[in-house]
Every structure is written in structure tokens, then in C-alpha cells.
Amino acid sequence: MISASDLRAGNTFVQDGKLIKVLDASHHKPGKGNTVMRMKLRDVRSGATYDTTFRPDEKFEKAHIDTKTVQYLYTMEDTGYFMDLETYDQYELPIETVEDEMKYILENMEVKIQFFGSEVIGIQLPTTVVLRVEETQPSIKGATVTGSGKPATMETGLVVNVPDFIEAGELLEVNTTEGTYVKRAGK
Numbered sequence: 001m002i003s004a005s006d007l008r009a010g011n012t013f014v015q016d017g018k019l020i021k022v023l024d025a026s027h028h029k030p031g032k033g034n035t036v037m038r039m040k041l042r043d044v045r046s047g048a049t050y051d052t053t054f055r056p057d058e059k060f061e062k063a064h065i066d067t068k069t070v071q072y073l074y075t076m077e078d079t080g081y082f083m084d085l086e087t088y089d090q091y092e093l094p095i096e097t098v099e100d101e102m103k104y105i106l107e108n109m110e111v112k113i114q115f116f117g118s119e120v121i122g123i124q125l126p127t128t129v130v131l132r133v134e135e136t137q138p139s140i141k142g143a144t145v146t147g148s149g150k151p152a153t154m155e156t157g158l159v160v161n162v163p164d165f166i167e168a169g170e171l172l173e174v175n176t177t178e179g180t181y182v183k184r185a186g187k
Contacts, residue, residue, distance in 0.1 A: 001059045001060065001061060001062065002059070002060055002061075002062040003056065003057055003058065003059055003060075004037045004039075004054035004055065004056050004057070004058040004059075004060070005027070005037060005056035005057070007022050007025050007037070007039065007060070008022065008025055009022055009023060009024055009025060010022065011062070012044065012062075012063040012065055012116075012121075013060040013061060013062050013063055014060065014061040014062075014063050015060055015061075018043055018044075018045070019043070019044040019045055019063055019116055019121065020041050020042070020043060020044065021041065021042045021044050021122075022039060022040075022041060023039075023040040023041060023042055023049065024039065024040040025037060025038070025039050025040075026038050027056070028053070034055065035056055036053040036054065036055065036056070037053060037054045037055070037056055038051070038052075038053050039051070039052055039053065039054060044097070044116075044121045044122065045097075045121070047096055047097045063116055064116070065114050065115065065116060065121070066114070066115045067112040067113065067114050067115070067124055068084060068112065068113055068115065069084075069085065069110055069111075069112055070082040070083055070084050070085065070091065070110070070111060070112070070113050071083050071085055071108060071109070071110050071111075072105050072106070072107060072108065072109050072110075072111060073090070073107065073108075074107055075095060075102070078094060078095050078096065079092050079093065079094060079095060080092070080093045080094075080095055080098065080102065082111075082113055085110070091113055091120050092120075093113070093120055093122075093123070097121075097122065098122060098123050101122070101123040101125055101176075102123075102156070103154075103156050103157060103158040103179075104125055104129045104131070104156065104158065104174065104176045105123070105125075105129075105156065106131070106155070106156065109129075111123050111124065111125060111126070112124040125176040126176065127175065127176060127177065128173045128174060128175055128176060128182055129173070129174055129176055130171050130172070130173055130174075130185040131154040131155055131156060131158065131171070131172060131174055132154065132155045132169065132170070132171055132172075133152045133153070133154060133155075133162070133166060133167070133168050133169060133170050133171075133172060134153050134154060134155050134168065135152070135153040135168055136150060136151065136152035136153065136162065136166060136167070136168055137150050138167070148164075149161045149162055149163055149164065149181075150162060150163075150164055150166075152166060152168075152172075152181075154172070154174065158174070158179065160172070160174055160179060160180065160181050161180070161181065162181045163181070166181075166184075170184060171184070171185040172184060172185055173185045
């Protein structure tokens with residue numbers, strides 16, 4: 001069991017038979033009354049997100065999540081196909097449940113898929129990934145890192161704000177947690 005005050009973003013728990021993932025959690029102390037935990041949650045199976053509050057001492061059953069390293073093969077219609085590199089077993093994930101994560105994944109990239117028992121429930125991304133800039137405004141001569149930046153469309157369709165000196169075709173390291181530019185990864 002885990003108390004609401006110990007839940008953090010990324011934790012998964014079971015509530016009323018539903019598998020719930022914490023997207024954001026914060027303590028809130030209103031002017032009057034008791035402290036509450038404000039949470040943004042996602043029902044892992046349905047993909048629905050919602051905001052709610054809990055008392056800090058409320059208890060939940062912590063979900064035991066296993067991970068396995070797999071290779072992303074391809075997407076067909078509304079399903080992503082992944083293969084275990086040791087056993088060659090293939091796993092299917094509905095794209096709608098992993099839509100945000102797919103913006104960071106290229107074909108043949110290795111990622112971890114998450115299991116709740118034998119049920120495949122999601123993708124665990126590395127902290128950063130390297131993606132190629134497909135389209136951005138021309139670079140500005142003499143631009144520095146401290147400028148306000150410009151939007152760049154990556155090869156997966158992800159749009160990232162990058163410094164003014166970045167050009168189309170460059171490889172960039174992108175933070176998967178925040179969707180932000182980290183640094184150039186080379187050409």
C-alpha cells in the first residue's frame with residue numbers, strides 16, 4: 001500500500017479495479033482546511049486523463065510494473081508493433097494509449113514496454129533521444145544559445161523549440177520528459 005502523499009509522477013496504482021498512472025502530483029494547503037494532494041491522473045487502459053484531489057493519508061494498492069527491452073518495428077493503422085530481441089515475441093500496443101511517447105520513437109529504436117501482470121500497458125522512454133530536424137526557419141548568423149529560439153519539426157513530427165543557430169538536417173538530443181532541446185548530437 002502507498003499513501004497519497006508518497007505518490008509522484010510516474011507512479012502507478014490500482015483504484016476501484018482501474019490501473020491509474022500519476023502524471024502530476026502536488027501538495028496544496030488552502031487558506032482554511034486540511035492539506036490535500038492535487039493529482040493529474042490517467043487511466044492506463046482507457047487513456048482518459050482527469051484531475052482530482054486526495055487526502056494525504058489515503059492509501060492505494062501500488063501496482064507492480066515489470067519492464068522488458070524491445071525494438072519498435074512499425075505502426076500499421078492504429079497499432080504499434082514491438083519485438084522482444086531475445087525471444088522474438090511480438091507485442092501490439094494501441095497507438096492512442098502511447099500517442100505522446102510515439103513522438104520520440106523511430107523504427108528499430110530500442111525502448112522498454114511496461115507490463116502489469118501479462119498485460120502490456122505502456123512504453124518507458126529513455127531520458128533523451130536523438131532526432132533529426134526535418135524543418136525549421138533558416139539559421140540566423142551570429143545567433144547565440146540565449147536567444148528566444150524558434151520551433152523545429154523533428155523527423156517524428158514532434159515540434160521542439162530550438163536555438164536560432166540550428167538548421168534543418170541536424171541531429172539533436174531531445175529530453176523525453178519535457179519535450180525540450182538539450183544539445184546538438186552531431187551531423
